[in-house]
Amino acid sequence: MPRLRDLSFRYKIPLRGSLLVIITAVVVTASLIFQEYDAVKKDLIGNSASIGRVLAKTLIAPLVHDDVWRAFEIINTPFQAGPPQSNAQAAEVVMVLDPRQQIYVSTHPQQYPMLGDPARINPEFHALRSAITNYREFETSAVEMPNSNNIYMVTPIVSDGVLLGTLVMGYSKSIFLPRYYAIAGRAGLITLLVLAVLLPASWYWGQRFAVPLVRLAEAMGKIGTRIPGDEDVPAYESRDELGRAGTAFRHMLRELRENQELEREMVLSERLAAVGRISAGIAHEINNPLGGMLNAINTYRRHGDEDPVTAKTISLLERGLMQIRDTVAALLVEATVESHPLSRQDIEDTRTLVLADVHGKQARFHWENDVIDALPLPSTLVRQVLINLLLNAIQAIDERGDVFCHVYRDSDSFYILVKNDGKCIPPERLEYLFEPFSSGRESGHGLGLWVTYQIVRQLNGEIAVKSEPAETRFTVAIPFAAGYA
Amino acid sequence: MLAWALRRAVLPLLAALLVFPLAAHSQNSQNGAPVRIGLTPVFLDDQTAFLNVWREYLEKRLQRPVVFVQRGSYREITDLLRQEKLDFAWVCGLPMVENPQHMKLLAVPVFKGKPLYQSYLIVPASDQQTRSILDLRGKVFAFSDPDSNSGYLFPSYALFQLKERPSAFFSRSFFTWAHRQVVEAVAAGLAQGGAVDGYVWETLQIYHPELTGKTRVVQKSPEFGHTPFVARWSVPRGDFGAMQRVLVEMSNNAEGTNLLKKLNLDGFTPGELSLFDSIANMAAVVRSSIHAKAP
Known part of the structure; x- marks a missing residue:
């Protein structure tokens, strides 16, 4: 099984994009839930404080008259306002404690029976002691315990400055859960929507990013067996x-x-x-x-x-x-033959020499001689090179073929370019082209190109051949000899 | 004594004979003055819609406006009767036998064929152990009303018979001021036991079985005279007779039968005062016990 890190960027980039989207969604949702928790808590405390004050005032008469049933009815009233599921802020338990902190009455008498000690029933009530004893008239205090799932609202029931009892309303934090679920559900939906948009987009970006990389990697992988050509390397027109x-x-x-x-x-x-x-x-x-x-x-x-x-x-x-x-x-090519510097006429003479062969093949002969002044090169050897190349070219063409010759110079070299449209020289022969007796032709001794090569080399020049279908070209570049100027 | 009895039997007859034309006349003249009827939670008096239908029925039959007066306790209705602010009232047998100088028996409901009912001792349905009121020692107990026979007098009497005092026997007891609420208090577990009017419990069983289902009847008392309709002592004879007739005749017509069905009653009967002798006896015993045991 391929490991995750070995995956192609094609998959990695969309995957990472999705991961980022999901992480963002989770973080945003968490912060929303946290915010909602605060809002809901504030809401709850505000609401229940006002309910608590009203209940506490209403409870004064039943407590004074020791009317348990009335008190029971009063603390149950908030629960009868609506169906329990619509009343998200309904208290878990409401109870009235007498001044000795025994249960006077509670909404859940089976769990919190009359005269019971609430702290014995639920240890959390220990923590309420200080809030109950340090009361301030008409003021509801919220008691939230760490590690507890409940929030308690404590309201004193005071008549004429005397504490008749204490109203305790316990709220479970689980009432926040439906809201959390709603937020999380909405966030999940939005995340899915965003993913639905971003996944194709990041897939596309991943493709755009990965495909040139993949092709680059493939091209690199080919090195060793052969050197890939430019066409194997993706053209990625950017400066990144x-x-x-x-x-x-x-x-x-x-x-x-x-x-x-x-x-x-x-x-x-x-x-x-x-x-x-x-x-x-x-x-x-x-x-x-x-x-x-x-x-x-x-x-x-x-x-x-x-x-x-x-x-x-x-x-x-x-x-x-x-x-x-x-x-x-x-x-045995001897370059040391004494000869005069190469003149324009020497080159034109060469043309005259090959014309007979040109006519013999009824070839079209394109001639360009750009040399005007005499050049510091041995004329005999250069002429021999030119003649050899021209005769070779004429020989290579078919009847009525084309032969092209261009002779020119620049500031420090002399150039010959000879082209013909004859048959292409096969690549395996190109390598041995300048070796003696390699012509493979019936006529001639096969030394023409050998001699040409030797002369060019002895003149410190370069000769190159390139053969393609319909065009074989020889180029010769000979630097002007320093001592020949 | 004989003369008194004679007078009591004959005089109304004579008076009725004498007054009849006048009564018919006075009935017409009194059309504007409403008949004021006090109601107590001896029945399910919290059905406002039903009460409206019943009131319209009575108005039609009496040819007079009818006003129902409801209060939070039996005592308030008794007081209104004593102050002659009510003409009739549906009360418990106990206030009637305790106030003979202020009210007289008008009619008695007929429940399951008899003008009788019982007091039920109920506990939460989850309590399967309790067999009698003695098992409820130290528990929280719900009474309905201090002026109720079934909801207070009888259980107190039963405890006195057992040489117990209600105030010490239970760890806590309280009044709910209505029989229905005794059932609710016991069903919710607020009280571990309660005394309730058997007729109310049976009626609730029909209309709110989910409520009575949370309670279990442990004991049923002997039968007592059912919670009576009474008239203030000074009510005109014509009005007395008309009202009594209307009540008794309810079972004779479809409309009245429907109302009776709602009330879970067979009808009303003029009844005998002697039906309530047992209640009077118990009241006397309890009163003397309290006095005897008081320091």
């Missing part, structure tokens, strides 16, 4: 804590995603660097014996006999070795 938490969480997710991306790129570039080092190492190791072998062939041609079979074999060897040299040379 919830809104701030949502915004901060989205921010955190974005950073997490960026970190992950960065990490991925780092892994990628480290791998490419490792591949680069291995291939450069291998290229050097191959180049030395290769040079020797080609020298040997030259020497042999110059000095050897022209045996046709041998000559044919030598030629075959030479062609193979030359192919190895070309491949190795391509692998």
Whole structure:
């Protein structure tokens, strides 16, 4: 069974709201009842004091004449005013005590018989002693005892300054109960009404408060298996804590995603660097014996006999070795080639170079060259990068496809943007795109992007690819070399 | 003695014969003067509506206005009779036998076929032990009226017979001034015993069984002459006869029978003074006992 504290806010908030309403109702009702108790008591004391004075005066004659029956009739009169349930203030018991404080007559003779000692019958009457003896003429005193359920009204019956007897009227506090019940009942009804209004309202507020929290919690719970996207995080348009938490969480997710991306790129570039080092190492190791072998062939041609079979074999060897040299040379990108700074014309030349391929595919070629002045970049390498990217793009498109090229600069970098609307590169290939022999294409040796990558890296630049259906874009950013200005 | 008796028997007859035409005349002449009738709680005299109906009945039959006079005790009615301020009264047998010079017997109610009634000793219904008045020693006792036979004289007499004095026998006794209230006092437990007119108790049993149900009849006294209607000594013979006739004839007509039914009586009879001899005897005994025992 779920514990209360584990409940969702969806239920906690309405529950707490209801609890608050009920507590408020109880407190207000209690204070009302307390107030009512005071009012009723004051009422009771006032009423019974006036009844007491009238009865006390009326009782003088029967006491003087020792007429028990008349006295009995008189003290019973207040009870005969109406049906008992309508007469909420009816006394529980009325009795007349004689000056010796024995019962002269009472309304409940079976409980309080004539001549009995009331204190022996009901110990509460002990407490009345002082009120009875310290009487003041025509004045009713109210005696309320702690731990007693009764209030006693004591009125002296005095004739010509002589105490004939004492009228005692006992009221049970339980006569307050119907009033309490009425108040409590009304309060309960009002509480229910308020709850009927507030429960849906607090339910609604709870939902409003809880749903973004719940979604936030769910989104947080997903971290670990994957990093949730922005669409998983509730958009809570406010600046309260919830809104701030949502915004901060989205921010955190974005950073997490960026970190992950960065990490991925780092892994990628480290791998490419490792591949680069291995291939450069291998290229050097191959180049030395290769040079020797080609020298040997030259020497042999110059000095050897022209045996046709041998000559044919030598030629075959030479062609193979030359192919190895070309491949190795391509692998070994040398950025140290001397070249003049990159000018607008260098870039325009590149365009001219690829136009033949553009026409071959009847492609639409969008060209934008925003470079005007010469830039402090090695023109040969930049042109090679541009040509590689453009040729790749043209190759990727279908017949009559679109190729877009934008070349521009800002204050400290040079940018190339090449887009095409050819087939999208599958994600699993993107990761290995810049590695040698990864093109998977029939034509070409698969070194174009490798070389491009190596050049950009050697120029301290960045190259990025993004492939979506209908658009694959390569972006290159090369900072201006400090020493090239 | 014989002459007195003769005179007493014959004179009214002669007078009636002589006065008859005059009486008829005087009846007419007296139409304006009301007949004043004193009532005491020897019956349930607290039924004002009933009394109005009965008064109208009497007015119709007497052809004269009738005024009922009610007082708080028997003594006040007796005094009014003595002062000749009343013409008739329904009193107890005791005041009548004690005031022969002021009142004369007019009619006696017939209750359960006899002009007799009893005094009942009652206790609260919760008291199942009490078997006689002797068991009530030291208790609180309710009498109805000091001038009542059933409500005071008989129980006092019974105690005197037992060599007891009412004032010392009970821890407390009081008068309720009406038989009905004796029943109420005993029913409420105010008194642990009471003496009540048996006729009143039986009538209450019919109309207010919830009240008599709270009481238990312990003992019933011997039968006494029922509480009589009396006339002041000086009432004109014509009025006496007319009133007596009206009362006695109540059982002869439907209207009167209805009223009698309300009163729980069979009717009224002229009655004999000797019916009240036992009450007179008891009164004499009690009076002499009090005198004898007084210091």
